[in-house]
Each structure stands twice: as C-alpha cells, then as structure tokens.
Amino acid sequence: MWRLAQSAVSSLRRSRRFSTAIPGPCIVHKRGADILHDPWFNKDTGFPLTERDRLGLRGLLPPRVFSFEQQYARFMESYHSLEKNMQGQPGTVASLTKWRILNRLHDRNETLYYRVLIDNVKDFAPIIYTPTVGLVCQNYSGLFRRPRGMYFSAKDKGEMMSMIYNWPASQVDMVVVTDGSRILGLGDLGVQGIGIPIGKLDVYVAAAGMNPQRILPVMLDVGTNNQNLLHDPLYLGLRQPRLEGEEYLSIVDEFMEAVFTRWPKAIVQFEDFQMKWAFETLQRYRRRFCMFNDDIQGTAGVALAGLLGTVRAQGRPLTDFVKQKIVIVGAGSAGLGVLNMAIQAVSRMAKDSGVAAKHQFYLLDKDGLITKERENLDPAVAPFAKSPGETDGLREGASLVEVVRKVKPHVLLGLSGVGGIFNEEVLKAMRESDCPKPAVFAMSNPTMNAECTPADAFKYAGENIVFASGSPFENVELGNGKVGHVNQANNMYLFPGIGLGTLLSGARFITDGMLQSAAECLASHMTEEEIQKGILYPSIGSIREITAEVGAAVLRAAVTEELAEGHCDVGPKDLSHMSKEETVDYVQRNMWFPIYSPLVHEK
C-alpha cells in the first residue's frame, strides 16, 4: 500500500536541500480550529503533540496521533471499500461517488490528497480528469459545496485589477483559465466549466510537481448560450447570453492585465475556449504574455508524437512521415492545431516551404471534406482546404467513408467531439489502407465522445492497427493471448512539462521552438520494443518522470532561443551551463512533493 515510502524519503531529502518550490520549515500564523479548516496546513489526526500544544489544538482532535502512512492507508482502505460497495451501480453514479470522496479530501487535507493522487495517478486520473471531470462539469451547480479558484464575470468589468488581490496566495506560478464555451466534447457549460481548470491543475501538481499553493484555476463567466443551464434554477453562473466581439475581448484583456500586474512571472494556460476565441486570444496574447493554448498547442505535440510513433511502429524510418496519408476529422482548435504542427514537421523533414507538405493531409468537418470550393470558408481553415487538383477526384463535402475509401489513409485521426463517427463502415474501409499497419486515433473526450471504441477499431479495422484514444480505455483482448494496446493520446503528456519547463527557465514567452522540443522529447521517449507492440506513449503511471524530461526539453529550448531569464537564484548562465542530464536533475529537484512540514520551530 505504502509503495513510495523509500522514494518519498529520498525525494524529501532532495527537495529539502535543493528545492526552490518548498520553503524551509513552514510556520503557521493561524491557531486552533482555523488550522484544522485550512486544507493547506491541516494534518487531521497527524498533528504531533508538540504542534497540538503550541497551536492551540489540544482537545480539538481525538487523542491518538496517526502517522502520515497510517492516514494514507486509512484513506485508501475506505476508498477501496467504497469502490467495492459501488459494484453494480451505474458507471456515472460510481464515478461521481469516487470524485466526491477525493474532492472531500482535497477540501480537507491537500497534502494527503496530492500524495494519494501522485501514488495512484493511473487509477485517479480518470476521476479528477477525463472522463469523470466532464460529468462533474455537467453537474457542477448541483455538486457545488465549496468554491475553488477564482471567478471573473462580465459583471466584474472594471473591478478585476482589485479583485485579483483577493486571492490569498502571494505568489502564483500557473493559471489555467476557461470561459466554459467548449468543455471537452460537451459544448457550452458556462460557469460549470470551472471543473476543467481545477482538473488540469491537479494534473500539474501530480505530474509536474507544481506547488499547489501557487496554482490558480479561473473561470471567466461571460454568460452562456446553453438554454438548459439558463433555465436551470440551480445554475451558478450569469444568466445571460455569452458576450461577443469587443465586449468579450475587453473582459479577457482586463483579466490578463490583472494577472500579470500582480504576478508578472505567472504562466497562463487557455483551456476549452470555443475555436474562434481560442485562436483569437492565442494570437492576441502570445507575444505579450507568457501563455499558451493547450487545446491547440498541447494537443498538437501529443498527436505529432503519436504520429511519429506510428511511422516507427510500421517499421519505417521517421523520414517516411512525409509520405503518410493522414485524414483528420474535426477542423476545430484541436484538429487545426494538429494539422499545423504536423505540416511544420513534414516541411522540416522534406526541407520545403510547407506548400507541398499539405498534400498528404485531408481535413473534414461536420460538412465533410474541406476544399477551396466551399462557400463561406472559415479563414482559419482556408489554408488547409484542398485545391481542385489535389482532391483525388473527391468532391467538396465528400463524406468520411468516401474519403477513407478513396484515400486509403495510413492514419485516421478524430478530433470532432462526435462519439461513434468512426462507425463500422468507416473502420472497415481502413482495412483497405495502403499501409499494413494503419493507425486509428479517436482523440475526442470524454469517453462517450470518442470517435470509436478500441473494441470496434480492432474488430472492424483489423487486429494489426495502432490505436489511441483521448480518454482512457482498457486494452482489448484479441484472443489467442494477443492484446490490442490502447494508447491514451491526451495533452496531459505535454502541458505539465510545458508549464514546468517555462517556469523554471524564466522565459517570458512560449515559442513554437519550445513546443516542438516538448513534442520531440515525448516522441523519442519510447523504446523500439514498446513501439513494435503498438505502445506510443509512456504509462500514465510514469507521468512524473516523462514530465520532468519534457520540462527539461522546454527549458533547454528556451535557453537555446536566449529567452531563459532564470528562476529564483538560478540565473540564465547557470541554466545554459547545464548538460541535458543536469537539466533533468534540476527540473526534478524543483518538483514539489507532498509531505507534512513542521508548523512550529523546534525548540
């Protein structure tokens, strides 16, 4: 049960000696019940007698003192017994119950919460992240008990600069912000989308060792166009249609100014904005502030790593990526982000301008194949639309199955948000692929929105395919001891390292070069043996290790681009003198790890 005891001790030694993320012995100014009600300081039954005496806690707790290990074991035992009792219940009921028990611990004792999360990240990620976080957002107004993060609404215009000082922490490193307009594949969930920044930042703490005292989930509530929510008496957000145009942008501008005025070194991650605002805000801010859009840029890197892994899995040299025919279904923020980065990679490999590189990609949206003949072509999509001579005879708006039959792609990649559109007919058409080992990436979230299940993919497209989904699925038993491996192609493999590497580099911007390094690091992580088994990404269980490597890659790219200004007492020169291994070591030493800090000075 107490699996990480040894590594925890050495990690504690490391972090005490070197970490800039953990201050020395933490002395609390609160007393008595106020400490018990502060999840950051609370140790529950773990307060030693000296602290009980000196902090006015005597009599406020049962007399027995439990060790951290005993508290951990007690929590896990009650979690597992709850899991057992939930057997036979509908999946959604069981998932929400698990989320509630974890959330209660989060609200009560952050140190214990993050420790169980880190040690059991593979089991708990599906609860605090996709898919359960989607269900939580859908039901957030009903589930709401205590606030977490900050809420800036359209009614706060002109007030944000002072509001930002209401946040109790003096330093914030990482902000994740949403306007709730495109939550996973679930659409506009208004203020209820706050669950996404909370879940993403939990992953930041678990995977990147971001200090939870220095993270900030944010909801920009500019209204909602979701009629069900507007008519829901429990709905917690503004009951008005979404702001548009300049009115909308002025809210986001004011928020960004407020954040960077109070915390000039913060990093802001934009998450789950509808496409038009995702692109607009990225262009507007990326050269002014340290920010990135995870759906556009994080997803692109993870997908590119998977696409390069697919080429290796096919037993071909990486440079053959330039010959892969790839059908992308979904021309939104995620699909266009992937396409853009993949074209850049092809251009680099083929050393061309990118014009020719576009030929091998086919892009579809809800109206089918996108060509230059489309009326009212979205300007964001236009650069990727096929010219008349490039369509292999396919018409504007050709259906997915028509495209797959005609193109015989090496890869079919879905970022449409539409569950099941890789149906039996489409998957069977993939059997005629020009490649004996084609890939199916059903990347939409949450589970119900995946373009297909892995069981269907292996059944209809063939047992030799490479498969990836955005949300977690079990591997598929193919019979005769064979297993169809399911990869989780989710931006969680990259965004924590992008944030951490940027923070430790002290860079004021996040460049394409830094993002490309992150993707290349992930792509090169897997061994040949793993790749041959169709395993494209590391296990979620080792996400802390891969995040340290990605963080180091991002940091080194910032150094190369002369953007690194250093972090705390480590200056740009120190960073530039570090070898690759020393950079990984430096990153690891700066990852926060949950342990109880003494709350009083030892006499």
Ligand SMILES: NC(=O)C1=CN([C@@H]2O[C@H](COP(=O)(O)OP(=O)(O)OC[C@H]3O[C@@H](n4cnc5c(N)ncnc54)[C@H](O)[C@@H]3O)[C@@H](O)[C@H]2O)C=CC1
């Ligand atoms: N696995 C991962 O790491 C990530 C997954 N996603 C998922 O990708 C999905 C899309 O996200 P965004 O691009 O931000 O959404 P978006 O709303 O910007 O774009 C969706 C696109 O899908 C197209 N579409 C809708 N119905 C379609 C159909 N029947 N056939 C073909 N295309 C169709 C739309 O026309 C649009 O172009 C969501 O489910 C999201 O959860 C997004 C980011 C990361």
Ligand SMILES: CC(=O)C(=O)O
């Ligand atoms: C994973 C993610 O960022 C999304 O589905 O939007």
Ligand SMILES: [Mg+2]
């Ligand atoms: Mg997202």
